[in-house]
Amino acid sequence: MTGINWQKIVTPILAIVIFLAIWEAWVWYKGWPTYVMAAPSDLWPAFWRFRWLFLENSWQTLWRTMVGLGLSVIVGTLLGMIMGLSRMMNDALYPLLVGFNAIPKATVVPIVALLFIGQHDFNTVLVAFMISFFPIAVSVAIGLSTLEPEYRDILRSLGASRFTIFWKIALPKTLPEFFGALKVAVTLAFIGTNLVEIVAPHGRGLGSLFDSGRIASNYPLMFAVLIALALLGIFLYYIVVILERIFAGWAERRPT
Amino acid sequence: MTDLIAIKGVTHAYQTDAGPLPVLDNLNLSVPEGRFCAVVGPSGCGKSTLTRLIAGLMFPDKGEVWLHGELVKSPRKTVGMAFQNPVLLEWRTILQNVILPLEIVAPSMPKAKKEARARELLSLVGLEGFEDKRPSELSGGMRQRASLCRSIVHKPDVLILDEPFGALDAFTREDLWQLMHQLRAEEPFTALLITHDLRESVYLADQVVVMSGRPGTTQYVLNIDLPSPRPIDMLYSAQSVEWLATLRKQIEVAQGRTPEKEAQA
Numbered sequence: 001m002t003g004i005n006w007q008k009i010v011t012p013i014l015a016i017v018i019f020l021a022i023w024e025a026w027v028w029y030k031g032w033p034t035y036v037m038a039a040p041s042d043l044w045p046a047f048w049r050f051r052w053l054f055l056e057n058s059w060q061t062l063w064r065t066m067v068g069l070g071l072s073v074i075v076g077t078l079l080g081m082i083m084g085l086s087r088m089m090n091d092a093l094y095p096l097l098v099g100f101n102a103i104p105k106a107t108v109v110p111i112v113a114l115l116f117i118g119q120h121d122f123n124t125v126l127v128a129f130m131i132s133f134f135p136i137a138v139s140v141a142i143g144l145s146t147l148e149p150e151y152r153d154i155l156r157s158l159g160a161s162r163f164t165i166f167w168k169i170a171l172p173k174t175l176p177e178f179f180g181a182l183k184v185a186v187t188l189a190f191i192g193t194n195l196v197e198i199v200a201p202h203g204r205g206l207g208s209l210f211d212s213g214r215i216a217s218n219y220p221l222m223f224a225v226l227i228a229l230a231l232l233g234i235f236l237y238y239i240v241v242i243l244e245r246i247f248a249g250w251a252e253r254r255p256t
Numbered sequence: 257m258t259d260l261i262a263i264k265g266v267t268h269a270y271q272t273d274a275g276p277l278p279v280l281d282n283l284n285l286s287v288p289e290g291r292f293c294a295v296v297g298p299s300g301c302g303k304s305t306l307t308r309l310i311a312g313l314m315f316p317d318k319g320e321v322w323l324h325g326e327l328v329k330s331p332r333k334t335v336g337m338a339f340q341n342p343v344l345l346e347w348r349t350i351l352q353n354v355i356l357p358l359e360i361v362a363p364s365m366p367k368a369k370k371e372a373r374a375r376e377l378l379s380l381v382g383l384e385g386f387e388d389k390r391p392s393e394l395s396g397g398m399r400q401r402a403s404l405c406r407s408i409v410h411k412p413d414v415l416i417l418d419e420p421f422g423a424l425d426a427f428t429r430e431d432l433w434q435l436m437h438q439l440r441a442e443e444p445f446t447a448l449l450i451t452h453d454l455r456e457s458v459y460l461a462d463q464v465v466v467m468s469g470r471p472g473t474t475q476y477v478l479n480i481d482l483p484s485p486r487p488i489d490m491l492y493s494a495q496s497v498e499w500l501a502t503l504r505k506q507i508e509v510a511q512g513r514t515p516e517k518e519a520q521a
C-alpha cells in the first residue's frame with residue numbers, strides 16, 4: 001500500500017454531506033420550527049456562539065470518559081485474566097458480572113451520586129467505568145480460555161514461565177478480541193459519562209450544556225450538543241481503531 | 257549406544273467427571289540415541305499423552321520417563337515439539353516464529369545469530385524468500401515446514417512429533433517425509449513420531465512401536481534395519497510390503513478386531 005487511499009476518505013465525507021442535505025431538505029419541506037426539529041443550518045450559529053463552551057465541555061466529557069475507560073481496561077483485563085486462566089473463578093464470577101451488567105446504569109447513577117455526594121469527577125468516572133468494563137473482561141476471558149493447548153505447549157515444553165507464555169503468546173493472541181471489545185467499551189464509557197452529566201447534573205461536560213439548552217429552550221443548542229457528542233464519539237472510536245491497527249493489525253484480513 | 261528416551265512401566269489415568277480414565281498401562285519403550293522411533297496405535301490409545309509425558313508437561317501416576325539418563329521431573333530445554341496443527345503465531349513473521357524457542361532457551365544469544373540460525377534452517381526446508389511472510393500467507397505444507405524448523409532451531413536432542421503430517425495432502429506429505437530424512441542427516445536428533453499412517457512409519461522410522469487400544473501399552477515392536485535417507489520407492493519393496501502387512505495386523509489386534517493369537521498365526 002502506497003500513498004493515501006482517497007476513496008476511503010472521500011466516501012464517508014460524501015455520505016455525511018448527503019445525510020445533512022437530506023436532513024436540511026426534510027425540515028425545510030415540512031416547515032418545522034426549530035423547537036420541533038432544528039435543521040443543520042440552524043446548528044452552526046449555535047455552535048459558533050457557544051464555541052468556547054463547546055470546547056471546554058467537550059474536554060470535560062472527554063477526560064472523564066478516558067479515565068473511566070482506562071479503569072475499564074485495567075480492571076476488565078485483570079478480571080478477564082482471572083476468569084480466563086482459572087475455570088473455577090470463571091464459574092464463580094461470570095453470573096455476578098452478567099447480573100451486574102444487566103442493571104440499567106440510569107438507576108445506578110443516583111445511587112452513586114448519593115454514595116459519594118459532591119464527588120462529581122469520581123462519580124462520573126465511576127459510572128463510565130462500570131458501564132464499560134464488562135465487554136473487556138468477557139473478551140479477555142474468552143480469548144485466554146480458548147487458547148489451544150498446543151500454543152502453550154510449544155513454550156511450556158521448553159520450561160518457559162507462565163508469565164513468559166502469557167506475554168509472548170496468550171496476550172498477543174487475545175489482542176484482536178480485546179480491541180473488538182474496546183470499540184464497544186469506548187462508546188459505552190462515553191454514554192456513561194453523559195448519563196451522569198444529565199441525570200445527576202454537576203454543571204460540567206456536554207451533558208450539562210445540553211441541560212442548559214433545555215432549560216433555556218434553546219433547541220438549536222440542544223441539537224448542536226447532540227452533533228458534538230456524535231463527533232466526539234467518532235473521534236474516540238477511531239482512536240481505538242488506530243491503536244488496533246498498530247497493535248493487532250496482523251489480525252486484519254488482507255485483500256487477496 | 258545409550259537409550260536417549262526410556263519409558264519404564266508408565267501407567268497413567270486422567271481424572272474425569274466420570275471417574276478415572278486409564279490411558280496408559282505399563283508402557284515400556286526405549287529409543288537409542290540418534291534413532292527414529294514411530295508410534296502407531298488406535299485413536300485415543302494415549303499417544304499424545306505419551307508425548308506430553310516425555311516432554312515433561314505432565315507426569316505419570318506410575319513408572320518413570322528418562323531422557324538422556326535423567327529422570328524427567330520438569331520440562332527441559334533440549335526437547336523440540338511439533339504437532340498436527342503447526343501453531344504458528346500469526347503476529348510474527350515466519351522468521352520470528354522460528355526464532356521463538358531461542359528466545360526462551362538462549363535469551364542472551366545475539367539477535368543476528370538467532371536470525372542467522374533460523375535463516376539457515378528455513379533455506380534447508382525450502383522456505384528461502386518466505387522469511388518475512390506471515391503464516392497466513394503460506395500453504396499448509398509450508399507452514400508445517402516452518403513449524404519443523406521451529407521445533408529444531410534450538411538443536412534439541414529429542415524431537416517429539418505428534419502427527420505433524422496428518423493434515424496434509426498425500427503429495428505434500430511425501431515431500432515432507434523426504435525432508436525429514438534430510439533434516440536427520442543435517443541436524444542429528446533422536447525422534448519420536450506419532451502417526452496413524454503405517455507407510456509413514458515404515459519410511460521414516462528405525463523402530464515402529466504398536467500401542468494397544470486404551471489403556472495403551474507396548475503391543476509390538478518392529479525394527480526397520482535400513483539406513484537413512486531412504487528412497488521413497490523402498491515402500492514398494494517386498495520387504496516393506498511384508499512389514500506393512502505385519503503392522504496392519506497388529507493394528508487390527510490393537511483395535512480389538514482380531515484376537516491376538518490369530519494375528520500371530
Ligand SMILES: Nc1ncnc2c1ncn2[C@@H]1O[C@H](COP(=O)(O)OP(=O)(O)O)[C@@H](O)[C@H]1O
Nearest residue numbers: 270271272279298299300301302303304305306
Ligand atoms: N486432559 C485430559 N483429561 C481427560 N481426558 C483426556 C485428556 N486428554 C486426553 N484425554 C483422553 O485420554 C485418551 C487418550 O488421549 P490421547 O493421548 O490424546 O490419545 P491419542 O493421541 O492416542 O489419540 C482419550 O480418550 C482422550 O479423550
Ligand SMILES: [Mg+2]
Nearest residue numbers: 303304305418
Ligand atoms: Mg493424539
